[in-house]
Amino acid sequence: xxxxxxxxxxxxxxxxxxxxxxxxxxxxxxxxxxxxxxxxxxxxxxxxxxxxxxxxxxxxxxxxxxxxxxxxxxxxxxxxxxxxxxxxxxxxxxxxxxxxxxxxxxxxxxxxxxxxxxxxxxxxxxxxxxxxxxxxxxxxxxxxxxxxxxxxxxxxxxxxxxxxxxxxxxxxxxxxxxxxxxxxxxxxxxxxxxxxxxxxxxxxxxxxxxxxxxxxxxxxxxxxxxxxxxxxxxxxxxxxxxxxxxxxxxxxxxxxxxxxxxxxxxxxxxxx
Amino acid sequence: xxxxxxxxxxxxxxxxxxxxxxxxxxxxxxxxxxxxxxxxxxxxxxxxxxxxxxxxxxxxxxxxxxxxxxxxxxxxxxxxxxxxxxxxxxxxxxxxxxxxxxxxxxxxxxxxxxxxxxxxxxxxxxxxxxxxxxxxxxxxxxxxxxxxxxxxxxxxxxxxxxxxxxxxxxxxxxxxxxxxxxxxxxxxxxxxxxxxxxxxxxxxxxxxxxxxxxxxxxxxxxxxxxxxxxxxxxxxxxxxxxxxxxxxxx
Numbered sequence: 001x002x003x004x005x006x007x008x009x010x011x012x013x014x015x016x017x018x019x020x021x022x023x024x025x026x027x028x029x030x031x032x033x034x035x036x037x038x039x040x041x042x043x044x045x046x047x048x049x050x051x052x053x054x055x056x057x058x059x060x061x062x063x064x065x066x067x068x069x070x071x072x073x074x075x076x077x078x079x080x081x082x083x084x085x086x087x088x089x090x091x092x093x094x095x096x097x098x099x100x101x102x103x104x105x106x107x108x109x110x111x112x113x114x115x116x117x118x119x120x121x122x123x124x125x126x127x128x129x130x131x132x133x134x135x136x137x138x139x140x141x142x143x144x145x146x147x148x149x150x151x152x153x154x155x156x157x158x159x160x161x162x163x164x165x166x167x168x169x170x171x172x173x174x175x176x177x178x179x180x181x182x183x184x185x186x187x188x189x190x191x192x193x194x195x196x197x198x199x200x201x202x203x204x205x206x207x208x209x210x211x212x213x214x215x216x217x218x219x220x221x222x223x224x225x226x227x228x229x230x231x232x233x234x235x236x237x238x239x240x241x242x243x244x245x246x247x248x249x250x251x252x253x254x255x256x257x258x259x260x261x262x263x264x265x266x267x268x269x270x271x272x
Numbered sequence: 273x274x275x276x277x278x279x280x281x282x283x284x285x286x287x288x289x290x291x292x293x294x295x296x297x298x299x300x301x302x303x304x305x306x307x308x309x310x311x312x313x314x315x316x317x318x319x320x321x322x323x324x325x326x327x328x329x330x331x332x333x334x335x336x337x338x339x340x341x342x343x344x345x346x347x348x349x350x351x352x353x354x355x356x357x358x359x360x361x362x363x364x365x366x367x368x369x370x371x372x373x374x375x376x377x378x379x380x381x382x383x384x385x386x387x388x389x390x391x392x393x394x395x396x397x398x399x400x401x402x403x404x405x406x407x408x409x410x411x412x413x414x415x416x417x418x419x420x421x422x423x424x425x426x427x428x429x430x431x432x433x434x435x436x437x438x439x440x441x442x443x444x445x446x447x448x449x450x451x452x453x454x455x456x457x458x459x460x461x462x463x464x465x466x467x468x469x470x471x472x473x474x475x476x477x478x479x480x481x482x483x484x485x486x487x488x489x490x491x492x493x494x495x496x497x498x499x500x501x502x503x504x505x506x507x508x509x510x511x512x513x514x515x516x517x518x519x520x521x522x
Contacts, residue, residue, distance in 0.1 A: 041314050044313060045522070048309070048312070049309065050305040050306055050309055071522060072522075073522055075301065075306075076300070076301040077298055077299070077300055077301070078294075078300070078301055079298050079417075079510070080295065080296055080298070080510065080511070082421050082423075083417040083418060083420070083421060084301065084417070085414045085417050089521070090522060091521070092522065117409060117410055120410065120413050121409050121410065122408070122409060122410055122411055122412075123406050123407065123408060123409060123414065123472065124407040125405070125516070126405045126522075127402050127403070127404055127405070127521050127522070128402060129402050129403075130400070130402065130403045135405070138405045139405070141407070142408065142468070142469060143405040143407040144405065144406055144407075144469050144472055144473055144476075144478065145403050145405055145478075146403075146404045146405070146406050146476050146478055146514055147478060147513065148404050148513065148514075148516075149382070149384070149513055149515065150398040150399065150400065151381070151382045151398070151399045151400075151401040152380070152381050152382070152389075152393045152396040152397065152398060152399070153378060153379065153380050153396060153397050154378065154395075154397070155377070155378050155397075156368075156371060156376055156377055156379060157344070157377040157378075160344060160377050161343050161344045161377050161378060164342065164344055168343060218397075219397050221397070222378075223399070225343055225378075
């Protein structure tokens with residue numbers, strides 16, 4: 001082990017939550033999870049939780065800056081109205097991007113488990129995205145996946161949602177935008193009786209030679225809204241499912257447009 | 273039936289509602305402090321808590337919060353419990369109107385799976401929204417609690433049963449339940465050996481005891497003990513999905 005790594009490890013400090021560092025914690029969580037939320041939300045989630053103790057939040061510091069956070073709730077689970085057992089609910093576990101790969105995550109998880117074992121906890125629950133790094137790491141470390149009922153969504157203003165989603169997708173993902181427009185096809189979306197031209201939604205449109213119409217049913221919107229979250233394979237299968245179930249229909253103006261779609265479709269999926 | 277706003281005197285009756293709707297399931301405890309906690313989410317306003325009442329009984333309960341996503345404002349129903357399809361249907365109608373009145377672009381509900389859910393929510397889109405992972409930490413307190421129950425004790429009556437899970441042995445006799453030394457295993461009557469993952473899988477209704485035994489994930493000592501051991505494992509498991517409302521998630 002080099003002396004540099006050694007000294008870096010020595011300055012990493014694991015500690016429990018102490019009052020006063022909420023703003024720093026939330027700033028850190030917003031850095032790691034992008035849109036985590038406010039100090040009010042954090043306070044409600046942790047110090048105001050009915051069973052909260054300071055041990056329930058593990059903070060990792062490096063040179064006075066927060067580089068890791070992990071939360072836990074201990075709560076009673078009722079089994080078939082007959083017996084009660086203590087369980088732990090875990091979440092909000094994050095490591096600063098500059099400090100990943102140093103074993104901080106596994107140290108935090110270990111500390112968390114040691115802390116709950118002494119509180120006679122039988123099971124630890126967590127909620128993650130299928131296929132994510134956390135999911136894979138948890139399965140590897142002995143967690144099991146438990147089937148859950150579906151979430152149901154209803155679109156109250158489908159057009160507004162579609163416009164916002166497309167703007168977000170095309171204006172913020174530069175790589176996707178560039179690949180998509182190598183197509184050179186005029187793309188329009190049809191939802192109900194409303195027609196949206198892609199070039200009206202994005203900045204700097206380019207000249208088009210063919211035309212493609214994407215006809216969406218309202219039922220397809222929830223899948224499209226969550227499109228960027230799952231793994232690439234799941235995104236591809238979702239897209240295929242939407243097309244095969246006729247929730248998304250694609251109309252092309254000519255055979256050459258169809259060939260362009262086939263050729264460029266794979267490269268688009270790669271950057272999605 | 274009426275759907276109205278929450279009153280402080282409803283808290284006790286909401287607890288009874290959860291006990292009723294999730295009776296054969298596993299759920300996180302709802303005492304007064306947790307009911308209060310679920311209603312005090314920063315995104316929940318006072319008019320976002322609904323009670324369905326019929327014949328002076330609370331037959332439904334819902335808490336709505338609002339989340340601003342990149343693509344729009346979403347009304348998220350954090351809690352939703354109902355005793356029957358009519359209370360569920362009435363609550364859903366009220367919640368939809370409420371979300372629309374607050375300029376929400378979409379609405380999301382996560383109901384406890386019941387036969388009427390798909391009928392009432394026809395036209396709504398089903399969405400997968402992450403998975404629940406469960407890690408066994410220390411199974412001994414859980415197993416002891418489960419084996420103390422009258423129904424399980426009836427099955428094991430007159431027999432000494434030892435669960436051997438990941439190096440830990442728990443023995444149940446007519447008199448007591450205790451953790452025991454691994455060396456004492458041979459002296460016990462029925463010995464059920466399985467991994468903690470298999471045990472939790474069975475408990476949460478993810479694995480069938482019979483199939484797990486056929487696959488060799490469960491080992492039962494003695495051919496005559498197989499039926500009893502499988503009956504006991506079947507009694508331990510939940511009858512339905514393990515339901516965790518959105519308010520309960522960390």
